[in-house]
Amino acid sequence: MSHSSTVDASVSGSTAPAADGVTGFINDWSADKQTYHVPWGKAMMWIFLVSDTFIFSCFLVGYMTVRISTADPWPLATEVFALSFFGSDPIPLILIAIMTFVLITSSGTMALAVNYGYRKDKKKTVILMCATAALGATFVGMQMYEWSKLIGYGVRPWGNPWGADQFGSVFYMITGFHGLHVTGGVIYLLVVARKVWLGHYEKKGYEIVEITGLYWHFVDLVWVFIFAFFYLL
């Protein structure tokens, strides 16, 4: 880089030592070359996730609005989402508790995968990514089970036996949209895991595992909100 020596050193922020806090923030944003000291893919994933946050926010705001504005009573979550085992009394929210547990666990395995990725431990990374994908697939499978139960009860997007029509509409729409995100994430995880296994990132570095992880944690985080707004309120 013969040219860089002639550039005013004060503007070459990326070569300056990193500072913390406000100073670091100002240094990053007034630097040349790049604003964040991260690979492109990671920056792009963060921006995408902010955009995706707006999508889910719009969905949830729409849900809140129709729930407030509908005149019919809203079905009771504790009764709708209850499940009985071997003829026991129905236990409220048991299935969804298991589903949430599974999804949160998958965030843990994902975080471990990122860690082993940066240690260049290919085998453990792949195993943990596959475990994450398996947990994600389990989640989607349980969601399908829940949907089939609700469909069996007669819950449809355009109506249900207990109250406001919008209950089924928003439930299928939002959990469906989230389920698509999880499904996409499972595929994404498997594709990246395969590439890790084949050694595609030996030279390029394992940032891609972290980028996949960002997406995965985001999907989990969104679930926490959906869980709270649909099942607890």
Place this chain on the structure above:
Amino acid sequence: MAYVPLADQDDAHALHDPQSFVTKYIWSQDHKVIAIQYGGVAIFVGLIALGLSILMRLQLGFPDTVSWINPAFYYQAVTMHGMIMVIYLLTALFLGGFGNYLIPLMCGTRDMVFPFLNMLSFWFYLVSVIILLASFFVPGGPTGAGWTLYAPQSISHGTPGSEGGILLMLISLAVFIIAFTMGGLNYVTTILQARTRGLTLMRLPLSIWGIFTATVLGLFAFPALLVSAIMMGFDLVLGTSFFMPAMMELGAQNDHEGGSPILFQHLFWFFGHPEVYIVALPAFGLVSDVISTHARKNIFGYRMMVWAIIAIGGLSFMVWAHHMYVSGMNPYFGFFFATTTLVIAIPTALKVYNWVLTLWQGNIRLNTPMLFAIGFIFTFVHGGLTGLFLGNVVIDVPLADTYFVVAHFHMVMGVSPVLVLFAALYHWYPKVTGRMFNETIGKVHFWCTFLGTYAIYLPMHYLGFLGVPRRYYEMGNTDFIPETAQVLNANITLAAIFVATAQILFFINIFWSLKHGEKAGGNPWGATTLEWQTPDTPPKHGNWGDELPAVYRWAYDYSVPGMDKDFVPQNEPGEEYEKNAHHKGA
């Protein structure tokens, strides 16, 4: 974890020039080719929308002379004209066209950060356009719900296009949003992460600032449109009741219950108002560069211009309900949204003052791009001032459903961005093609367009004051509107036909000049920004030859005192800069 920025990477070996015709011009990942593809498709659909507007004007100016323009067709034309112009022409051309062409060149990179995603962005855009145009050929034709697609009208039986057109419209919008997201992520990441050596954010040309902020707005605003399109699609296909209330439809009770039509309006305008600035901010940026270059003066108040762009972008998310004063929402909201709307006038006015002060005592070259840029200042001030009227609830309520609103938004976000588009197309034409356009035809084109648009939209303000309602196929028996309004209407139609015809000059000019124009050379305008300093014109694949440029100064060193020539390119080392670097022992 430290990460080596692009500018410090050894990149000479990374270039693989595409060899075959197909990879070079069709499935191309080169940002310049993608930009031209985007631009070509956008201008093509724009012409369709222009044709629709002429048909609408024929009906309004000379009612019932064209036998096949019936009320249904008229509403379909209104809808498709609006939607195409705002989204498929202006958004696509500013961001997909100019964004793609200028971002890598002005930032001194070889391409977008993810060229493959960039290519997909264009092809998704093309698919969305094809789906949109396909709605002309389905039974019932395209949707006639008005470009805002308000529920419940948009999916009620009896609205033109409720058979299939509305569904195709919603699908097309969803595909467009996917295309935009792929492109937009690329633009934002490229600007933030892939600038060349010495190019700090505060040395970026304003074009990039405008495109950058508009793209961020798009990434945050289009989700609302996507969500409303999905919900409306479910209302239509699955019979849900998100937006549809229980009501009588063609004499029968419909199947919906308890939906909220006003929710659709909120979601739509949460997208719709930022969308105004998605179109306007790139125009602000591009016009700043055109004005500065052809006035041979640095842009007045560069930092304020940047902050104004950011402030407008932020505020644009807080004003959406000023489109809904007459919607029946809680009137107390009106006060809040009127206030934010008027606050947004401050950074906007600041930009106008700065453009005028850039021109002040400049060494102005009145060539075609500059004429269009100055014309933009006129139309924008004009449309902006009527916006101040409409931003106030008490004035908006009587005017909201009249031609005053049509005149306002056509001046401010129809004509003004289009004038900037022409300024920018003429300004960068020599770089894109390597040849100059014909200056005389360009000037004739400008005067026809500029004066013609005033002949169209100025009288519309008066129609609005008279209370002539907008979106009406014909007036019927309206005692309060004088007969003479029809004279105005007829004249507006003649002016519209004149302006539309005059655009032929533009196409003759750019196509004729492709072959017969004078050779332009690398930097015909004497401009400072990086795209004019490329080793080849038009720039080749990879843009910069063997080594990326380094930037030593801001983008506006025009007429610097004590210099031989009246501009200093951004990549030209200055004495004090070299001294500084030497001093530090680098």
